[in-house]
Amino acid sequence: MNVETRHYAFLGLFVCVGLVMVIGLRPGVPVTADTQRMFAYIDSLPGGSTLMVSFDHEASSLPEIQPLALALLRHAFSKGHKLVGVAFLAEGTVIGYRLMQKAAAEYGRKYGQDYVYLGFRPQHVAAILTMAESVREAFPQDYLGHDYNEIECLRTVDSLGDVAAVISIADGSTTTYWMEYGQSPERLLVLAVVTAAMVTTYDPYLASGQMHAMVGGLRGAAEYERLINRSGGGERGMLAQSAAHFYVIAMIVVGNVVYFKARRKRAAS
Amino acid sequence: MIGPGTLIAGLLTIAILTFLYRDNPVYKFAESLLIGVSIGYTLVVVWSGTLVDSLFMPLFSDGRYGLLVPLLLGLMMFARLIPRASVLSRLPIAVLIGSGAGVAIPTMLEERTLKQMSATVAPLVGASGWPDFSAIVIVVGVLTTLSYFYFSRAHAGLLGVSARMGTYFLMIFFGATFGYTVMSRMSTLIGRMEFLLTDFLGLTG
Numbered sequence: 001m002n003v004e005t006r007h008y009a010f011l012g013l014f015v016c017v018g019l020v021m022v023i024g025l026r027p028g029v030p031v032t033a034d035t036q037r038m039f040a041y042i043d044s045l046p047g048g049s050t051l052m053v054s055f056d057h058e059a060s061s062l063p064e065i066q067p068l069a070l071a072l073l074r075h076a077f078s079k080g081h082k083l084v085g086v087a088f089l090a091e092g093t094v095i096g097y098r099l100m101q102k103a104a105a106e107y108g109r110k111y112g113q114d115y116v117y118l119g120f121r122p123q124h125v126a127a128i129l130t131m132a133e134s135v136r137e138a139f140p141q142d143y144l145g146h147d148y149n150e151i152e153c154l155r156t157v158d159s160l161g162d163v164a165a166v167i168s169i170a171d172g173s174t175t176t177y178w179m180e181y182g183q184s185p186e187r188l189l190v191l192a193v194v195t196a197a198m199v200t201t202y203d204p205y206l207a208s209g210q211m212h213a214m215v216g217g218l219r220g221a222a223e224y225e226r227l228i229n230r231s232g233g234g235e236r237g238m239l240a241q242s243a244a245h246f247y248v249i250a251m252i253v254v255g256n257v258v259y260f261k262a263r264r265k266r267a268a269s
Numbered sequence: 270m271i272g273p274g275t276l277i278a279g280l281l282t283i284a285i286l287t288f289l290y291r292d293n294p295v296y297k298f299a300e301s302l303l304i305g306v307s308i309g310y311t312l313v314v315v316w317s318g319t320l321v322d323s324l325f326m327p328l329f330s331d332g333r334y335g336l337l338v339p340l341l342l343g344l345m346m347f348a349r350l351i352p353r354a355s356v357l358s359r360l361p362i363a364v365l366i367g368s369g370a371g372v373a374i375p376t377m378l379e380e381r382t383l384k385q386m387s388a389t390v391a392p393l394v395g396a397s398g399w400p401d402f403s404a405i406v407i408v409v410g411v412l413t414t415l416s417y418f419y420f421s422r423a424h425a426g427l428l429g430v431s432a433r434m435g436t437y438f439l440m441i442f443f444g445a446t447f448g449y450t451v452m453s454r455m456s457t458l459i460g461r462m463e464f465l466l467t468d469f470l471g472l473t474g
Binding site: 002007010013014017018021022024059060061062063064066067090091093094119120121122125129140141179180181183195196197198199200204207208209210216217218219233236237240241244245248 | 372
């Protein structure tokens with residue numbers, strides 16, 4: 001068995017994260033202004049408002065996306081809002097449906113009346129442009145094959161102008177298309193729930209006001225869970241994440257010390 | 270007792286993680302399975318959700334014969350597979366590029382350039398009368414970073430100082446982006462670790 005230095009580094013990370021998770025400590029997480037803004041918006045909407053939830057992510061980002069999406073869906077369902085789910089990445093289709101089903105069941109919400117899942121459409125630019133004029137045109141049937149006209153919670157939804165906001169749950173750049181192509185003919189309020197890797201991509205849109213609010217990463221999930229007083233994957237993972245970050249910092253320091261010592265030794269010889 | 274779904278997911282997660290030791294057949298199997306299932310699932314979703322629901326059903330059941338045009342254009346794409354008829358594929362490509370550019374150019378200019386520029390030009394003095402530090406940093410950052418990408422003059426003198434400052438802003442951006450990416454990957458690891466320790470091994474509640 002050929003064990004190299006990197007193997008010890010990986011093993012150390014696993015032990016570090018694993019131990020912290022087994023201990024199960026849950027540190028308090030201060031809520032940032034961005035998360036508070038998202039919470040305040042959904043909280044302040046009148047009950048029964050319609051929100052569109054776009055699952056714009058792939059299966060690989062599920063571990064990070066799931067706590068975020070569930071926290072947001074739980075909040076929306078607890079406030080009695082009607083949710084319309086769509087997906088612009090094929091892999092996210094069934095994930096979105098299952099997450100909506102799970103959150104809806106916890107609050108006794110019924111499919112068709114309180115929420116609906118329209119499913120996947122390719123070519124997200126064309127789909128968003130069509131939905132800006134007619135959601136029915138883009139999705140004549142829902143994910144389960146029901147006719148659009150027969151779905152109760154869609155009776156008040158003709159176009160994107162009829163939804164209070166779009167919540168884009170994304171691990172890539174699809175949220176940008178909602179901001180760019182969903183604005184016509186009326187301004188569409190876009191909220192983003194994104195992986196941590198996408199936060200810096202969307203920060204300029206948040207600063208310019210093109211995006212109303214954004215929650216990102218496991219930390220965002222932990223903050224949102226705190227706001228809705230419901231523990232979840234975000235809160236459970238926060239201490240592990242902090243431990244992993246300290247471990248990475250320690251590895252960087254140790255790596256640099258070893259490198260500079262070796263360089264000095266080489267120079268001396 | 271864990272269900273078959275959890276058992277398969279747990280074993281496949283461990284199979285993928287074996288790559289951290291080195292490339293091996295167990296990892297290769299899990300990787301190939303992931304790719305195969307992913308492509309198969311995407312094909313089914315696109316076939317049923319797009320071709321059947323949006324093309325075949327409206328065309329053949331509802332008699333919307335206007336859809337023959339996109340069907341024909343789509344079929345012409347496959348002409349690329351026949352060398353003697355490949356010229357036919359240029360028409361649907363031209364339609365795609367033409368319509369795509371027509372839709373994208375004004376939107377990009379408006380949403381990505383003009384709105385972002387106008388957000389940069391914010392008052393440098395806040396409502397309290399004190400300088401707005403964030404607005405100043407944004408303006409200085411944008412101008413110095415742009416100056417770094419100005420290549421028509423040598424980066425010397427004032428332009429050199431500005432370009433050097435621009436590189437510092439770029440490095441801070443890259444550092445922040447990399448930090449967030451590390452955070453994201455750690456979140457993914459933690460998500461899978463939670464699954465392994467809780468659902469698969471039952472070590473945590």
